[in-house]
Amino acid sequence: MPPSRQALVLFFFALLLSPILSQTLAAGEKEAMPSRWTAQEAVQFALQHNPDARAALERIHAADADIRSAKAAFYPQLGVSAEYSRTNNPMYSFGNILNQGMFSNTIDFNKPGITDTLQTKATVQYRLYNGGHDQAALDAAGQRSQATQHEQSAIRSRLGFEVVRVFYTIVQGEETVRARKAAVEAISSSLAVAQARFQEGSLLKEDLLNLEVQQAKAQEQLIQAQHGLSLAQQGFLHLLGIPRGEARLDTSASQVQDVPVERDIHNRPELASMAAMVKAQEAAVRQARAGNYPSADAFGSYQIDKGLELEDGSGNSWTTGLRLNYTLFNGQQTAAATDRAKAQLAEAKEQQRKMELGFNLEFEQASLALNQEIERLKVTLKMVESALESARLARIRFKEGVLLSSELINTENRLTDAHISHALASASRKIAVADLRRSVGLAQFNQGVK
Numbered sequence: 001m002p003p004s005r006q007a008l009v010l011f012f013f014a015l016l017l018s019p020i021l022s023q024t025l026a027a028g029e030k031e032a033m034p035s036r037w038t039a040q041e042a043v044q045f046a047l048q049h050n051p052d053a054r055a056a057l058e059r060i061h062a063a064d065a066d067i068r069s070a071k072a073a074f075y076p077q078l079g080v081s082a083e084y085s086r087t088n089n090p091m092y093s094f095g096n097i098l099n100q101g102m103f104s105n106t107i108d109f110n111k112p113g114i115t116d117t118l119q120t121k122a123t124v125q126y127r128l129y130n131g132g133h134d135q136a137a138l139d140a141a142g143q144r145s146q147a148t149q150h151e152q153s154a155i156r157s158r159l160g161f162e163v164v165r166v167f168y169t170i171v172q173g174e175e176t177v178r179a180r181k182a183a184v185e186a187i188s189s190s191l192a193v194a195q196a197r198f199q200e201g202s203l204l205k206e207d208l209l210n211l212e213v214q215q216a217k218a219q220e221q222l223i224q225a226q227h228g229l230s231l232a233q234q235g236f237l238h239l240l241g242i243p244r245g246e247a248r249l250d251t252s253a254s255q256v257q258d259v260p261v262e263r264d265i266h267n268r269p270e271l272a273s274m275a276a277m278v279k280a281q282e283a284a285v286r287q288a289r290a291g292n293y294p295s296a297d298a299f300g301s302y303q304i305d306k307g308l309e310l311e312d313g314s315g316n317s318w319t320t321g322l323r324l325n326y327t328l329f330n331g332q333q334t335a336a337a338t339d340r341a342k343a344q345l346a347e348a349k350e351q352q353r354k355m356e357l358g359f360n361l362e363f364e365q366a367s368l369a370l371n372q373e374i375e376r377l378k379v380t381l382k383m384v385e386s387a388l389e390s391a392r393l394a395r396i397r398f399k400e401g402v403l404l405s406s407e408l409i410n411t412e413n414r415l416t417d418a419h420i421s422h423a424l425a426s427a428s429r430k431i432a433v434a435d436l437r438r439s440v441g442l443a444q445f446n447q448g449v450k
Contacts, residue, residue, distance in 0.1 A: 131293025267441030
């Protein structure tokens with residue numbers, strides 16, 4: 001088979017197989033995601049696929065490019081150029097004659113004639129000194145790069161906390177839905193007993209209607225709980241960078257987060273980022289002050305001239321030298337730039353101080369919240385135990401006809417509220433631990449995403 005025909009056949013096979021391959025790849029991507037999410041898997045996935053995390057990584061790449069741009073000032077600048085020209089201008093024409101080495105005493109200076117030149121030139125220039133401007137620019141770029149990296153860590157920290165928070169919000173939502181379903185089932189069972197007693201004539205119509213209203217209210221609350229759970233699940237997928245899907249959780253395999261023992265807010269990446277920005281601003285002050293100093297450059301060039309009008313006209317030349325520049329007066333532009341840089345440095349230091357105060361407050365709030373949720377969890381556990389026993393006795397008494405329907409409804413409501421309060425306290429305690437870890441600059445789990 002000729003090579004061209006073989007290539008054509010392979011091309012058509014590729015067109016036929018491309019839909020199958022794309023479906024296979026898509027299926028592979030779906031298989032990469034777990035069917036049930038643990039908390040640590042969700043955090044790991046979000047750090048890789050959330051748009052905020054990926055955007056922060058691109059900002060790091062941009063900061064690295066700024067460093068390379070600043071380093072360019074420490075290398076010599078090389079250039080080459082080529083130019084062809086033809087002229088009868090006396091001055092330029094006479095210059096071409098000299099450059100090509102074709103001068104003779106018979107030349108008329110006023111009318112040297114038509115000349116041309118093909119000129120190629122190589123140049124080199126190197127900045128010897130400019131008052132520390134380039135070094136300050138490099139230092140500033142390096143510090144900004146450090147700040148960007150710490151900013152990425154801060155984004156990852158906040159993102160990890162948000163994933164954990166929504167994860168346990170879903171857990172609490174599922175518990176709430178179960179409690180609401182149990183309430184509907186309990187009130188439905190009591191309603192069936194009430195209907196039987198009403199048929200027997202041992203229950204008033206008003207009591208039966210009260211139970212029917214309570215059943216409708218319980219069903220409404222169940223619908224609201226299911227809606228809240230669906231919203232939390234969609235928010236969970238949004239944090240993970242997944243447009244749509246099903247958020248199924250595996251709480252049994254989720255890693256239990258330890259309460260941090262060492263609590264120092266100075267481990268916060270935001271503070272490290274701000275400290276780097278302060279150093280970058282200090283470098284900016286040095287960069288502005290460099291305008292008060294002279295600059296010095298070394299330069300050199302090598303030039304080749306070749307003419308066609310003048311037979312055998314050609315010549316090579318070179319130039320080297322040093323250049324010193326000093327600005328005597330620029331309308332106080334340097335002073336204004338220095339004052340502006342100093343003001344921005346002072347502002348950055350105040351922002352740093354404000355950030356430290358704010359993080360101290362966050363830490364205290366997180367510590368108090370955790371202590372509150374620990375105590376609240378103990379209280380709600382006792383509340384559930386008492387409400388369960390109270391509901392059991394109330395159902396028996398109502399069935400025996402010695403308890404009013406209003407009293408039964410109140411008992412059932414207290415049991416549902418106790419279940420929901422305990423579920424909320426349990427989830428809130430885990431969220432409080434996650435928030436405390438975030439407030440002291442600790443990762444939620446040992447996630448290491450490159």
